[in-house]
Amino acid sequence: MFFKQRIDVYSALTMKDLSYLLMFVCFAVQSHDADAASTSAGSLEVTVSQRFWSDQRLSRVNGFSQWGALSFDAAAGLGEFAYRIEPYVSFGFIRDTANLPLLNSDGSYLLDSNGNLQDSADDLRYTFFAAGFGVKQRMWSPTFFRVVPFYKIGMIYRYGWVKKLTEAVDEQLKSSGGDLGLEIGGGVVFSFFDDDSLRSDMGQTWDLQDFGMLLQVRYLPGDWFRHGLGLVAGTSGWDFGLGLALDW
Numbered sequence: 550m551f552f553k554q555r556i557d558v559y560s561a562l563t564m565k566d567l568s569y570l571l572m573f574v575c576f577a578v579q580s581h582d583a584d585a586a587s588t589s590a591g592s593l594e595v596t597v598s599q600r601f602w603s604d605q606r607l608s609r610v611n612g613f614s615q616w617g618a619l620s621f622d623a624a625a626g627l628g629e630f631a632y633r634i635e636p637y638v639s640f641g642f643i644r645d646t647a648n649l650p651l652l653n654s655d656g657s658y659l660l661d662s663n664g665n666l667q668d669s670a671d672d673l674r675y676t677f678f679a680a681g682f683g684v685k686q687r688m689w690s691p692t693f694f695r696v697v698p699f700y701k702i703g704m705i706y707r708y709g710w711v712k713k714l715t716e717a718v719d720e721q722l723k724s725s726g727g728d729l730g731l732e733i734g735g736g737v738v739f740s741f742f743d744d745d746s747l748r749s750d751m752g753q754t755w756d757l758q759d760f761g762m763l764l765q766v767r768y769l770p771g772d773w774f775r776h777g778l779g780l781v782a783g784t785s786g787w788d789f790g791l792g793l794a795l796d797w
Contacts, residue, residue: 589758589796592626592635596763598790600643604782606673607711608647618645620788626685626796633687639705639732641679646672649713672714677784681705681732691740691759700735705769711780726777728784736765738794759796765789
């Protein structure tokens with residue numbers, strides 16, 4: 550009977566309850582550590598991410614079948630406020646070439662017997678520059694624990710060129726334009742400063758509070774204010790990557 554009651558209690562806990570519990574624990578730890586830790590005067594994050602587009606014409610990596618659509622991004626933090634909330638500005642760049650799938654006469658994608666898209670002889674080459682701003686928050690200081698979770702939310706604007714490369718010379722197409730969307734992401738930073746003496750030495754020599762490896766995932770909805778880009782449906786998607794993070 551005792552074990553049955555325990556099973557009933559655990560089964561009553563839903564994912565929503567567990568998420569509330571996790572949020573409470575993070576807030577409690579963060580509130581306890583907020584006054585003791587020094588705030589950052591600024592930060593820099595440099596990341597390389599694998600990009601996954603919602604529009605399959607931009608890339609076939611959507612199904613993890615191909616790799617190489619790498620996005621290079623940098624985000625500069627402007628200084629932390631209370632509870633480690635920090636505004637930031639970001640810049641990004643991506644350039645790649647994707648195989649265009651074959652189309653049926655009705656405009657739908659042509660699939661093989663296994664349900665996979667069949668490539669045509671045409672390619673799509675694209676180049677996008679991105680600029681954005683937003684806010685991010687760290688859950689606690691690296692002096693409390695070396696692995697620091699964080700999350701971020703912001704707006705991002707992409708401008709670029711998309712060109713269709715085809716054997717038919719009279720069908721050469723090129724379009725340019727922009728797309729405004731959101732950046733919603735999070736991850737963790739693994740601090741390289743494993744003891745207080747090293748942290749003190751790096752602070753005195755390089756004025757660094759922290760330096761570590763960053764892992765993050767971002768959801769990138771778009772199409773809020775789109776202009777041009779007639780060859781693609783939009784620039785929505787998501788990515789994941791790694792990089793380096795510095796705080797001073």
